[in-house]
Amino acid sequence: MTQFFLSNDRARRLFLDRHLLLEPGTGSGKGSDLDTVLGALGFVQVDSINTLSRAHDLILWSRRGRYRPKALSQAVAHHRTAFEHWTHDAAVIPMPHYPMWRLKFARDEARMKERWTLWRREGWHDEIDKVTRHVADHGPASSLDVGDGERKGSSGWWDWHPSKTALEFLWRSGRLAVCHREGFRKFYDLSERVIPPEYLNSWREEEEIIDWAMGAALDRLGFGTSGELAAFFDIVTREEAKVWCREALAAGRIVEADIEMADRSVRRSFTTEAHLDSASSLPKPSQRVRLLSPFDPALRDRSRAERLFGFHYRIEIFVPEANRRYGYYVFPVMEGERVIGRLDAKRDGDAIRVRAFWTEARVRMGGGRIARLTAELERVKHLAGADHVTFCEGWLRP
Numbered sequence: 001m002t003q004f005f006l007s008n009d010r011a012r013r014l015f016l017d018r019h020l021l022l023e024p025g026t027g028s029g030k031g032s033d034l035d036t037v038l039g040a041l042g043f044v045q046v047d048s049i050n051t052l053s054r055a056h057d058l059i060l061w062s063r064r065g066r067y068r069p070k071a072l073s074q075a076v077a078h079h080r081t082a083f084e085h086w087t088h089d090a091a092v093i094p095m096p097h098y099p100m101w102r103l104k105f106a107r108d109e110a111r112m113k114e115r116w117t118l119w120r121r122e123g124w125h126d127e128i129d130k131v132t133r134h135v136a137d138h139g140p141a142s143s144l145d146v147g148d149g150e151r152k153g154s155s156g157w158w159d160w161h162p163s164k165t166a167l168e169f170l171w172r173s174g175r176l177a178v179c180h181r182e183g184f185r186k187f188y189d190l191s192e193r194v195i196p197p198e199y200l201n202s203w204r205e206e207e208e209i210i211d212w213a214m215g216a217a218l219d220r221l222g223f224g225t226s227g228e229l230a231a232f233f234d235i236v237t238r239e240e241a242k243v244w245c246r247e248a249l250a251a252g253r254i255v256e257a258d259i260e261m262a263d264r265s266v267r268r269s270f271t272t273e274a275h276l277d278s279a280s281s282l283p284k285p286s287q288r289v290r291l292l293s294p295f296d297p298a299l300r301d302r303s304r305a306e307r308l309f310g311f312h313y314r315i316e317i318f319v320p321e322a323n324r325r326y327g328y329y330v331f332p333v334m335e336g337e338r339v340i341g342r343l344d345a346k347r348d349g350d351a352i353r354v355r356a357f358w359t360e361a362r363v364r365m366g367g368g369r370i371a372r373l374t375a376e377l378e379r380v381k382h383l384a385g386a387d388h389v390t391f392c393e394g395w396l397r398p
Contacts, residue, residue, distance in 0.1 A: 002268070004257035004276055006223065011259050012308060012337040014222040014279040019298040020063045021334070022285045029060065029067025030074070035081045035094065037063050042220045042233065043091040044072075045295045046084065048184050049317070051329045051346045053383050056092060058293040058331075061383045068383070077180035080196050084178040084186070085171075088234045088300075098195055099202040103209045104235050105174030112169055124162070131166040132175065140179050140187040143167055210236050214244045220297075222279070223259055223271035228304060245270050262310030285336045289372040291343065291380055292332045299332055299339075311339040311360065326358060333357070333373065340369070345377070350387040352377060358397050365396055 006014070016022045020040055027033035037060060038044065047055035053069075060067045072092060075082045082092050085101055086108070093101070135141050146163040167188055170176040177194035178186050192200060204212070217232035218224060224232075230241035248254045248270075255273055258266040292299060294315050299305045306312050313332060316324045327344035334340065340363045344356040354377065359365055365373075377389045 002256045002258050004255055004271070004273075005266075006257055006259050006271075006276060006279060008260040008262060008264070008308070009337065010279045010282070011223065013282040013285065014275060015308060016285060016298065016337060017278070017282050018220050018222045019296075021290065021298055022282065022337075024286060024288060025063045025065065027064050027066070029064030030071035031079075033064065034060070034067070034071050034075055038075070038082055038092065038094045039096070040220075041297055042097075042216060043087050043093045044297070045087070045300065046090045046092060047293075047295055049329055052331070052352065052380070053347075054184075055293040055295040057383065058291070058380075059296055061380070062290055062292055062296065065379060073181065076178065080194070083195065086234070088231065089295075095196065095199055098199040099204050100209050100212050100235070102174065102203065103206055104233075105172070107235075109169075109173035112172060127162045127166045128169065131163050132170060135170075135176060135188060136190060140189045141167070142182075142185050142187050144185075210240055210244060214241060214248070218254065218270065218272065218275075222275050223257060223269040224304075225267070225269055228301065229270070231301065261307045263307075267307065287336050287372065289340070289369070289376045290334045291376050292334055294329065294331065296332070305339075309339050313342070327356065330358075333376075335369070335372070343373075347384045347386055348390075352381050352384055352386045352389045354389065354391045354395050356392070356395055356397050370396075 013022060018040075020037065025037075027036070029037070041059075041063075044056045044059045049055065052058070053061070056072060057067070057069045060072065072082070076084060076092060081095050083095055083098055084090065084092055085104065087093070131141075131146050134146050138145075143164040146167060167176065171178065171188055174191060176188040177191040179189040179194045180187050213233050213235045214229050217229040221228065221232060226241040226245045227238055229245070230236045230238050236244070245254065249256065253272070254270045255276075257269055257271050257276060259269045259271075260266055294313070299311070299313060302313055311332065316326060316330070317328060321328075326342055330342045330344050332339055332341075333343050339360060341357055341359040343354065345352055345354045347353075357365075357373070374389070381387065381389060
């Protein structure tokens with residue numbers, strides 16, 4: 001046992017506080033307030049599925065009930081206070097982080113060159129040049145605007161036409177940037193025409209970027225293993241993360257602590273004394289019921305969420321319908337610091353239709369809890385663009 005120990009309830013509170021889920025958010029959810037939320041989270045994952053609301057919008061709404069989707073579009077396309085790129089997946093990232101993404105650009109480029117067989121085809125470099133010239137000469141372009149006579153509307157990366165692949169390469173390697181979206185379609189422009197000069201022209205050494213990425217991940221997780229810290233932004237390799245943790249521990253910048261999991265086992269993790277001190281004074285969360293996106297940053301690391309909250313979750317989008325345990329796109333539901341169930345709900349015309357709610361083990365749905373769940377659905381209908389909520393017969397399931 002180490003000198004430091006964090007009980008499960010305090011670990012949950014620290015983690016939820018870092019993810020802005022401990023207390024109700026009262027900000028406007030737009031402009032500088034939205035920038036503050038993005039900065040605190042580090043990024044929000046972008047996803048196209050829209051059964052109730054898109055993942056990134058529900059993530060931000062869960063922190064700011066007055067948030068509306070237009071605010072994030074404005075941050076990226078007009079205010080330029082955020083940009084789109086990749087962490088573990090496609091994400092919207094605070095613009096001040098842009099200089100740190102240069103290491104990601106370089107590593108993604110090397111990885112794509114190594115793995116993409118298209119890269120070794122004759123004429124591929126000409127395709128890269130052609131797409132770059134098209135964007136330079138004609139301005140923002142989507143995948144439909146490039147390529148002569150190539151197949152449109154491909155069903156996935158394995159079926160992309162070469163110019164679509166070239167766009168992806170130029171974006172992932174930092175030469176192009178997403179300047180705006182129309183619907184959910186990305187439009188790309190030269191990075192120098194999108195990224196503000198103070199960030200475009202700012203450079204960092206690799207060692208500084210690694211140090212920033214690890215420290216920033218620890219600030220947002222509260223505690224974590226070297227692997228969890230590396231996976232947060234997915235900039236740092238696991239080996240680099242181990243070295244950073246070893247050196248930071250020796251220098252006294254971080255400490256080791258035993259974190260109690262939901263099953264009462266302990267997991268050795270890295271944290272700071274400041275985080276441990278704050279955990280001891282954090283208030284209990286309100287008993288508000290919260291509807292969360294399946295891609296919410298608090299639950300994105302499924303294994304970590306299962307250890308910390310005792311909540312096993314797997315998205316079943318790609319599971320054949322007959323084999324699904326729950327549903328196509330089921331929303332985790334949290335009450336206080338506990339995940340109490342999962343909800344199958346969908347916008348249907350002007351209504352939110354609740355098809356099923358499965359409770360977690362040892363969760364009883366009394367009148368008060370049902371009222372709090374209903375109140376959350378009444379709140380989210382404004383984000384979903386619905387007028388009312390309906391419940392299917394037999395919706396409450398143990």
